[in-house]
Amino acid sequence: MRRGEALIHSVLEEYGRLTRRALRRYLPAGEPWRYLYDLVSDYPRRGGKMMRPSLCIATARAFGAQAEDALRAAVSIELFHNALLVHDDIQDESQVRRGAPSLHVLHGMPLALNAGDTLVMLSLRPLAEYRLGFGLKVALLLIEEMERMARESGEGQALELGWRRDNVVDLTEADYFEMVLKKTCWYTAISPMRLGALIGSGDMYPEFETLIRFGFFFGTAFQIRDDVLNIVGDERYGKELGDDLLEGKRTLMLIHLFSQATAGECERLAAFLAAPRAERLGAPVRWVIERMKHYGSIDYAQEVANGLAGAALHEFSTLFDRLPDSRDKSFLSDMVPWVLERNS
Amino acid sequence: MRRGEALIHSVLEEYGRLTRRALRRYLPAGEPWRYLYDLVSDYPRRGGKMMRPSLCIATARAFGAQAEDALRAAVSIELFHNALLVHDDIQDESQVRRGAPSLHVLHGMPLALNAGDTLVMLSLRPLAEYRLGFGLKVALLLIEEMERMARESGEGQALELGWRRDNVVDLTEADYFEMVLKKTCWYTAISPMRLGALIGSGDMYPEFETLIRFGFFFGTAFQIRDDVLNIVGDERYGKELGDDLLEGKRTLMLIHLFSQATAGECERLAAFLAAPRAERLGAPVRWVIERMKHYGSIDYAQEVANGLAGAALHEFSTLFDRLPDSRDKSFLSDMVPWVLERNS
Numbered sequence A, B: 001m002r003r004g005e006a007l008i009h010s011v012l013e014e015y016g017r018l019t020r021r022a023l024r025r026y027l028p029a030g031e032p033w034r035y036l037y038d039l040v041s042d043y044p045r046r047g048g049k050m051m052r053p054s055l056c057i058a059t060a061r062a063f064g065a066q067a068e069d070a071l072r073a074a075v076s077i078e079l080f081h082n083a084l085l086v087h088d089d090i091q092d093e094s095q096v097r098r099g100a101p102s103l104h105v106l107h108g109m110p111l112a113l114n115a116g117d118t119l120v121m122l123s124l125r126p127l128a129e130y131r132l133g134f135g136l137k138v139a140l141l142l143i144e145e146m147e148r149m150a151r152e153s154g155e156g157q158a159l160e161l162g163w164r165r166d167n168v169v170d171l172t173e174a175d176y177f178e179m180v181l182k183k184t185c186w187y188t189a190i191s192p193m194r195l196g197a198l199i200g201s202g203d204m205y206p207e208f209e210t211l212i213r214f215g216f217f218f219g220t221a222f223q224i225r226d227d228v229l230n231i232v233g234d235e236r237y238g239k240e241l242g243d244d245l246l247e248g249k250r251t252l253m254l255i256h257l258f259s260q261a262t263a264g265e266c267e268r269l270a271a272f273l274a275a276p277r278a279e280r281l282g283a284p285v286r287w288v289i290e291r292m293k294h295y296g297s298i299d300y301a302q303e304v305a306n307g308l309a310g311a312a313l314h315e316f317s318t319l320f321d322r323l324p325d326s327r328d329k330s331f332l333s334d335m336v337p338w339v340l341e342r343n344s
Helices: A003-024 A033-040 A051-062 A067-092 A103-107 A109-122 A131-165 A173-201 A208-232 A243-247 A252-260 A263-274 A283-294 A297-320 A327-341 B003-024 B033-040 B051-062 B067-092 B103-107 B109-122 B131-165 B173-201 B208-232 B243-247 B252-260 B263-274 B283-294 B297-320 B327-341
Strands: none
Touching: A003 A051, A003 A067, A003 A327, A033 A109, A033 B131, A051 A067, A051 A173, A051 A327, A067 A103, A067 A109, A067 A131, A067 A173, A067 B109, A103 A109, A109 B067, A109 B109, A109 B131, A131 A173, A131 B033, A131 B109, A131 B131, A173 A208, A173 A252, A208 A243, A208 A252, A208 A297, A208 A327, A243 A283, A252 A263, A252 A283, A252 A297, A263 A283, A283 A297, A297 A327, B003 B051, B003 B067, B003 B327, B033 B109, B051 B067, B051 B173, B051 B327, B067 B103, B067 B109, B067 B131, B067 B173, B103 B109, B131 B173, B173 B208, B173 B252, B208 B243, B208 B252, B208 B297, B208 B327, B243 B283, B252 B263, B252 B283, B252 B297, B263 B283, B283 B297, B297 B327
């Protein structure tokens, strides 16, 4: 294990544990349990890498706050993330999440949808509590950041779902980057770090806007690696392998394949994407993956991710060079190569 | 037309128009239009009675505020209400909303679900703006009221959906009242009026909690009348007639019928509720309605609603007697008999 990797595992473990413990206080234990709060606490109980809350806590600490100060924001991000997962699984008809049946598979779509709605609203409560100790202004800024994050996520999700519904096949890389910026980067990197920076610096942080650039480069590299792992990853990943192709997700690999394949192959690919999910299983999915390998689409995506990671590291030094060196600062910069190399 | 009715129509028309005009400013007109903001603005464009925003504005004015001051809260309530409608229609598989196809029928479930999520978050923006003019404290209190309202709605929705999923048939009136308090009263009456009272009085309103009682009596009378109209109403209602029975909604009439019917009829009723929606159409639905008429379940529900309206008027005088008489105060008290008598 490389030094950076050891640090990352130890920070994710530590901040993940702190967040999970704090999170329990915000998951209601009362009624209606069987139809609501049992469902609400299901995905959070299943674990996960806890990357987003850890980015938030580390950023807050790099700016001089205590981990304790950032915990409520970390909880808020994790609750919102879990809400998205519940609704995503319904929209994608995903059967498995983190190695167990999806919430709508366990409880039916209507109750799962409602549990997702409740998780979204629960994510606001920890932020409102910042009025104590941090003041009304910071509390309101945190809530507005959350609202912005949710809006960007909704816009990105709309693009992805719309492209799939209409079987759009003439997408460019620029379309993909816009979609990922909104769908992934805001709630995965930009807002977790902006919330952390806000808590660490009050509202005095001068380059608040520039975190968007870092978060875009970092978050997109993360998403591309996620997409690559979905094609070449192993079972430990906890989702169905090749699932993205069954769902018809527009990945950079798919866009690259369309740009390289013959007219006949493109036609076959478009028909594959238009077919019902059940008809894509098995041989058709394997054919697409084989063509991606043939045209180097997977290697190409990984190369683009490498380039984005380089840009992220450049932005990182602009943003963080003036702050004193610390374990949290190292964690944040080590995260950049790590997202490219991770296998799960 | 009775005097009270004329006043109600004129206030609903006026405050509805003001709210709709203000609402347009909060509906983004940009991209992604086709996959998101066109969907987001669809239900709000379809109109509706605008009862909830009118309750908010009238309460604020009765407490001495200007209508203008309450508009953003009114917009917020209306946005949240529309979000609920979008998700409700998905959960209930409703085909029609306000006389036109439901959003998920027009655009597919995934994009409709996402539009509902976006409407929820958009409902927070007008409230955050209260920091200008009303101060940070009021803005945060308004947001916290909204979060409470959404949580109560989620709990009530969970009860209703859970009872239907598990075909629960041994419900009491107390179960029904608890469900309606959460599912309907909070977002229909309690929070619209509490938001209005907050805006009208700052946070100085001494009997803030007692609005819960008024809102419970009023909102439950409203819901019972809604359920009755679904059975005996006419086409102007804009929803499918007898739709509640097709959806298996647990209404006071259904609970009353179970308490009055013979063992054999109860068994047949439970089987009706367990059957797939398509098998309930036509003769089976007509049989249930006929049994409700036979056992006086519809009259009984209307009587309970009358009693609740009486209790609401009593609470009203406790709450509002000290405030100067005004058109808005008259509107609020006239609303109580009106919800019982309305035909749409």
